[in-house]
Amino acid sequence: MPENRFQSDENFAENFQQRRQNQRLRPGRFAQEEPLAETSENVETTTQSRETRSERGGSGRPRGRRGGRGFGRGRGAAQLVTTAYFLNDQKVWAVGNGAHIYHTADGGQTWERQLGGRSLDNLRDVLFLSGQQGWVAGENGFLIETQDGGKTWQTLQVGTQQTLVGVHFPSLDPKWGWSMQRDGTVLYTTDGIKWSSGQTPMRPPVYEEDFPIPFAINDVAFGKFSEGWAVGRDGQIIHNQDGGPIWTAQRTSTNSNLINVEMKFAPLGWAVGNAGIVQRTINGGEYWRHHETDTGYSLNAVSFVTKRKGWAVGRYGIVLRTTDGGFEWEAIPSNVTQELYNICVLSEQEIYAVGATGTIIHSMDGGDTWEQEHTDIANDLYAIVKAENNNELWIVGQWGVILRREIDSIQMSIRKTGEIPEDKS
Known part of the structure; x- marks a missing residue:
């Protein structure tokens, strides 16, 4: 459990985001924990610089559908793995410290090491568009790509030594992608080979006497046609219209840190953050308006299931609902x-939320009532996602703990994952 779990609100967003960087998760992602087994020796990996590119393809990324009752606990590598991406319920790539990359093709029953021990760089994000093509980003400008499912990896030259905290291909076009530096600088590619720095603005002051503030990313969301929004410290929101190199500042009505943004129904959008702040836009961010929530507690996540129905969660077990x-x-x-x-919203009636010390709560009536689900862990749980085209919910948390739930129309079953192989290098 983080020592700063009950820190003051004014420092909360930055510290919470630091925790989330170490357990980064978006739809399709989970992280790992626990003892390691013997490493597989039949994996041959290569890393090389890439100057040219062969024919490429891709498919949609998972977003998930269903959940059910009863969570099983998975196993993994606390000292190695920081985040992972599941393409479906069988194929998963997990990455972590020391540039380690692991892969399972059988839903976590067995794992193989695809890369590791050749770098001290810690990896922060992983993304796959298909079973063959994927990217991994990390410290010191580390960005690599595979076109054969991770058997070989090619280094991409991005021209920075800054930590890359995320990689995005929002249009699912493998030639058009983004990577974000910790300091807010956005890198982009339009051919999948050459990466350049985009233009990110300073935050315009809320008050005329304020000085502009450099942007610092906490969360990014993409809408249709590669249109993107990023939120950060001091009420900053920036916007990219068409996937091009230029991000422009949008005027908000707060100086509070913004932690999470929801743009599923763009041009409608919502951003939440410190001290119960909610910012709402109806025009894609031309202007963001403040809406009262009657709470002074920081909000960590917001999710909408329709344009009218949404929920937000935060400190001290706070749950907010709007209709x-x-x-x-x-x-x-x-x-x-x-x-x-x-928070994970499965339907207008079924909602899950996860939090500190193994907390999982579940509502089956649209949030009117909540029940706590009990597990045998005390780890903080940072994220919950639903996987598309299968019947699983995944929860990940502190030290890489994994919880997975399986359900079908007839019966529910619980399954544990296997162990990630131990690094012997």
């Missing part, structure tokens, strides 16, 4: 006081 698109928010008793870090 009018975010104009008004009501607090709902969650029956827990632990901090809630993430």
Whole structure:
């Protein structure tokens, strides 16, 4: 459990985001924990600089559909793995410290090491568009690509030594992608080979006497046609219209740190952050308006299932709900006081939220009532996602703990993953 779990609100967003960088998760991602087994010796890996590119392809990324009752605990590598990406319920890539990359093709029953021990760089993000093509980003400008499912990896030259905290191909076009530096600089490619720095602005001051503030990314969301929004410290929101190199500042009505942004229904959008702040836009961010939430507790995540129905979660077990698109928010008793870090909305009726000390809460009536689900762990749980085209929910958290739930129309079953192989290098 992080020592700063009950820190003051003014420092919360930065520290919470530091924790999330180490357990970074978006739809399709999970992280790992626990003892390691013997490493597989039948994996041949190569890393080389790439000057040319062969024919490429890709497919959609998972977003998930269903959940069910009963979570099983997975196993992995606390000292190695920081984040992972599951393409489906069978194929998963896990990455971590020391440039280690692991892969399973059988839903976690067995793992093989695809790369590791050749670099001290810690890896921060992984993304696959298909079973063959994927990217991994990390410290010191580390960005590599595979076109054969991870058997070989090619180094991409991005012209920076800064830590890359994310890699995105929002249009699913493998030639058009983004990577974000910790300091807010955005790198982009339009051919999949050459990467350049985009233009990211300073935040315009809320008050005339304020000085412009450099942008610092906390969260990024993409809408249709590669249109993107990024939120960060001091109420900053920047916007990219068409996937091009230029990001422009959008005027908000707050100086509070913004932690999470939801643009599923763009041009409608919502951003949440410190001290119960909610920013809402109806025009793609031409202007963001403040909406009262009657809470002073920081909000960590927001999710909408329709243009009118949404939920937000945050510190001290706070759960907020809106049924009018975010104009008004009501607090709902969650029956827990632990901090809630993430929320997953399966339908207008079924919702999950996860948080500190192994907290999992579940509603089957649209958030009117919540029940706490019990596990045998005390790790903080940072994220929950639903996987597309299968019947699984995945939860990940502190020290890489994995929880997975399987359900079908007839019966529910619980399954554990196997062990990630131990690094002997």
